[in-house]
Amino acid sequence: MTTLLTTLDVSRLVARLGLPQLLAQMVEYLEADFRRWNDFEKCARLASHSEVGVIELMPVCDAREYSFKYVNGHPKNTREGLPTVMAFGVLADVDTGRPTLLSELTLTTAMRTAATSVMAAKHLARTGSKVMALIGNGAQSEFQALAFHHLLGIEEVRLFDVDPAATAKLVAHLKPVSGLRVVVCADTREAVRGADIVTTVTADKTNAVILGGDMLEPGMHINGVGGDCPGKTELAADVLQRASVFVEFEPQTRIEGDLQQMPADFGVTELWRVLCGEAQGRRSESEITVFDSVGFALEDYSALRLLRDRAAELGLGETIGLIPGLADPKDLYGHLMGEAAAASDARRAA
Numbered sequence: 001m002t003t004l005l006t007t008l009d010v011s012r013l014v015a016r017l018g019l020p021q022l023l024a025q026m027v028e029y030l031e032a033d034f035r036r037w038n039d040f041e042k043c044a045r046l047a048s049h050s051e052v053g054v055i056e057l058m059p060v061c062d063a064r065e066y067s068f069k070y071v072n073g074h075p076k077n078t079r080e081g082l083p084t085v086m087a088f089g090v091l092a093d094v095d096t097g098r099p100t101l102l103s104e105l106t107l108t109t110a111m112r113t114a115a116t117s118v119m120a121a122k123h124l125a126r127t128g129s130k131v132m133a134l135i136g137n138g139a140q141s142e143f144q145a146l147a148f149h150h151l152l153g154i155e156e157v158r159l160f161d162v163d164p165a166a167t168a169k170l171v172a173h174l175k176p177v178s179g180l181r182v183v184v185c186a187d188t189r190e191a192v193r194g195a196d197i198v199t200t201v202t203a204d205k206t207n208a209v210i211l212g213g214d215m216l217e218p219g220m221h222i223n224g225v226g227g228d229c230p231g232k233t234e235l236a237a238d239v240l241q242r243a244s245v246f247v248e249f250e251p252q253t254r255i256e257g258d259l260q261q262m263p264a265d266f267g268v269t270e271l272w273r274v275l276c277g278e279a280q281g282r283r284s285e286s287e288i289t290v291f292d293s294v295g296f297a298l299e300d301y302s303a304l305r306l307l308r309d310r311a312a313e314l315g316l317g318e319t320i321g322l323i324p325g326l327a328d329p330k331d332l333y334g335h336l337m338g339e340a341a342a343a344s345d346a347r348r349a350a
């Protein structure tokens with residue numbers, strides 16, 4: 001049988017554990033999986049583009065478990081009452097191919113993206129970073145702000161979005177958080193001035209310049225989240241030129257990240273190498289670092305593992321018949337006809 005976790009189950013999980021605790025556990029799961037990078041069979045995600053968005057499949061597996069995520073990215077969706085990003089995913093046994101978990105991943109993607117950002121910033125941002133600019137105040141933004149506050153010690157967030165209503169929503173959600181100062185800024189330049197960390201998490205299907213090289217200050221860490229698709233970038237090329245750039249899975253980021261603007265021999269470091277001690281993260285107080293985040297399948301594998309483990313402990317979710325439970329594994333037809341006959345009997349009796 002397969003366990004189904006709905007959006008309500010994930011909300012119940014957050015209610016039971018608290019968001020900061022769940023985010024902290026997500027960082028632990030991510031780090032554990034990134035540290036055994038070479039155990040995984042990896043590929044760039046399969047993307048189906050249209051003029052207005054993208055639909056992607058993100059598979060990954062090790063010797064024991066296989067996962068995939070279905071996810072879209074449609075920046076125009078919010079004008080039509082739908083989220084920009086929607087997702088669900090599956091965890092399966094490699095040994096038999098049996099799907100063990102089918103889960104919502106829209107809420108979870110926001111948590112795993114914020115947790116991945118923190119995992120990177122732990123190694124790339126200056127120790128003692130206190131101020132973060134947050135450009136793009138949409139669906140992902142609360143998760144980024146709260147993850148950086150609770151897990152990395154950010155005490156002030158400086159907000160800007162071209163949509164004032166999005167910023168007002170974010171302010172309303174962050175105001176009650178004790179120890180977090182919230183400053184609304186007139187534009188990106190004002191938000192970024194003096195920030196230790198700059199998170200860009202905007203949605204626009206264009207080569208935007210949210211952050212230019214003229215806005216950089218020595219020692220800044222850039223957490224670039226919204227440039228994640230061919231023709232959809234946030235950072236000017238001179239930001240990347242002046243920084244040390246870190247990525248999830250290089251072959252995918254070359255196609256999808258802000259890195260798509262750079263020549264094929266532009267040097268980057270995969271994050272797992274920093275976690276394993278094979279490469280250095282930040283090298284000095286004045287170095288500018290960029291995490292060119294696009295979202296990699298392994299992050300969803302980690303998130304699905306965490307959901308499965310915590311849901312089992314807390315008795316959340318429901319068992320569903322996604323795969324037929326056959327008395328004889330070679331008799332699919334007999335099973336179907338048996339169930340069809342039972343369904344007709346039940347309809348007649350009703």
Ligand SMILES: NC(=O)c1ccc[n+]([C@@H]2O[C@H](COP(=O)([O-])OP(=O)(O)OC[C@H]3O[C@@H](n4cnc5c(N)ncnc54)[C@H](O)[C@@H]3O)[C@@H](O)[C@H]2O)c1
Pocket residue numbers: 073075078084085109110113135136137138139140141160161162163166201202203204208210224225226227228293294295296
């Ligand atoms: N890297 C990852 O792993 C990952 C994961 C999830 C989402 N994303 C990306 O993050 C981005 C944000 O996602 P979301 O769900 O919050 O989308 P959203 O549509 O809810 O919010 C995006 C916000 O960006 C704002 N914006 C657009 N252009 C801007 C500009 N020039 N300056 C300032 N603000 C601007 C919009 O007004 C909107 O409020 C998307 O591009 C999405 O594809 C990346």
